[in-house]
Amino acid sequence: MSIAVLGAGAFGTALAISLAGKGAVTLWARDAQGMGQSRENTARLPGCPLPEGLFVTEDLAEAAKAQTLLAAVPMQKLRGFLRDHAAALDGKTIVACCKGIELNTGLGPVAVIREVLPHATAAILTGPSFAADIARGLPTALTLACADKTTCATLQQSLTTANLRLYRTADTVGAELGGALKNVVAIACGAAIGAGLGESARAAVMTRGFAEMQRLAAHHHADPVTLAGLSGFGDLTLTCTSTQSRNYRLGLALGRGEPFDSATTVEGAATARAVDALAHDNGLDLPITAAVAGLVENRLDVASAMKALLTRPLKEE
Numbered sequence: 345m346s347i348a349v350l351g352a353g354a355f356g357t358a359l360a361i362s363l364a365g366k367g368a369v370t371l372w373a374r375d376a377q378g379m380g381q382s383r384e385n386t387a388r389l390p391g392c393p394l395p396e397g398l399f400v401t402e403d404l405a406e407a408a409k410a411q412t413l414l415a416a417v418p419m420q421k422l423r424g425f426l427r428d429h430a431a432a433l434d435g436k437t438i439v440a441c442c443k444g445i446e447l448n449t450g451l452g453p454v455a456v457i458r459e460v461l462p463h464a465t466a467a468i469l470t471g472p473s474f475a476a477d478i479a480r481g482l483p484t485a486l487t488l489a490c491a492d493k494t495t496c497a498t499l500q501q502s503l504t505t506a507n508l509r510l511y512r513t514a515d516t517v518g519a520e521l522g523g524a525l526k527n528v529v530a531i532a533c534g535a536a537i538g539a540g541l542g543e544s545a546r547a548a549v550m551t552r553g554f555a556e557m558q559r560l561a562a563h564h565h566a567d568p569v570t571l572a573g574l575s576g577f578g579d580l581t582l583t584c585t586s587t588q589s590r591n592y593r594l595g596l597a598l599g600r601g602e603p604f605d606s607a608t609t610v611e612g613a614a615t616a617r618a619v620d621a622l623a624h625d626n627g628l629d630l631p632i633t634a635a636v637a638g639l640v641e642n643r644l645d646v647a648s649a650m651k652a653l654l655t656r657p658l659k660e661e
């Protein structure tokens with residue numbers, strides 16, 4: 345099966361590097377900036393040479409000739425990207441590789457693909473995976489979700505690599521919610537550590553954040569097993585505990601009262617606002633998400649967010 349990765353950020357490049365280990369792969373870059381010549385993505389993934397078998401192009405129509413297309417652009421850019429290239433992409437198998445909820449619609453990546461490309465088959469690849477780890481050949485395991493079970497099994501075979509072990513599920517909703525929400529919780533955990541609240545506080549925030557992930561997933565009729573898997577619990581533990589995570593680092597900066605580079609891709613910021621709005625509209629109790637939305641919108645500081653969380657009415661676990 346021919347494969348192209350659309351989007352040459354850190355993650356798209358890392359996936360292309362891993363996939364090129366078992367066959368030819370095309371990487372579409374909006375602005376290749378000499379990547380084809382230097383054989384390195386110096387802007388997003390420095391120090392990771394592009395292997396033979398990885399073909400870089402700025403021509404989307406060329407890349408879209410592949411049977412399977414991995415869409416690795418940030419969540420808030422996904423709809424525009426799909427719309428801009430709908431003629432080339434509709435009818436294809438599109439695997440979303442982004443994590444988040446769209447701000448204006450409350451939809452996840454699979455739902456956005458289905459809305460913009462009604463004839464495409466939509467799937468999502470998500471789970472604990474730092475781009476730099478994947479590109480260096482370090483091993484991890486991911487969730488591959490697609491509602492069509494036959495396509496899911498085929499994709500599982502073709503996207504599994506020497507260092508990426510894929511588990512499959514038909515629960516696309518659970519997979520995309522886990523990947524989206526863990527970033528929100530990671531911002532909260534970073535804020536707790538950044539503000540000096542300690543590792544016990546982080547563990548409490550992670551656990552109650554996971555409860556919020558499960559609550560939102562239940563509202564959307566996702567399978568709780570998916571949330572307990574790689575795309576939910578797995579990615580939550582990684583992202584809430586590592587300074588490799590940009591979401592966690594944004595939280596650290598908020599907790600320390602330090603500035604943060606606004607050009608960095610931090611999916612949890614918009615997702616917190618999107619999910620907070622969803623919670624309000626649907627009467628869902630998601631206090632950590634609300635606190636993160638307040639933090640990223642500068643309506644709240646970490647001390648008042650923590651106080652608000654600690655003084656909520658007492659309840660059963």
Ligand SMILES: NC(=O)C1=CN([C@@H]2O[C@H](COP(=O)(O)OP(=O)(O)OC[C@H]3O[C@@H](n4cnc5c(N)ncnc54)[C@H](O)[C@@H]3O)[C@@H](O)[C@H]2O)C=CC1
Binds near residue numbers: 419441474475
């Ligand atoms: N970096 C990582 O370790 C991981 C990232 N992801 C997910 O992958 C997605 C992308 O993240 P990264 O690659 O890390 O981001 P990045 O910041 O490294 O790169 C983003 C890329 O998207 C491109 N882009 C932005 N707007 C675009 C548009 N309208 N059309 C086409 N291309 C556009 C940029 O040119 C850039 O190459 C995010 O949803 C992230 O959560 C998932 C797992 C790991």
Ligand SMILES: O=C(CO)COP(=O)(O)O
Binds near residue numbers: 443579582590591609
């Ligand atoms: O999703 C990721 C790891 O699985 C990457 O996390 P960040 O986007 O926070 O860097």
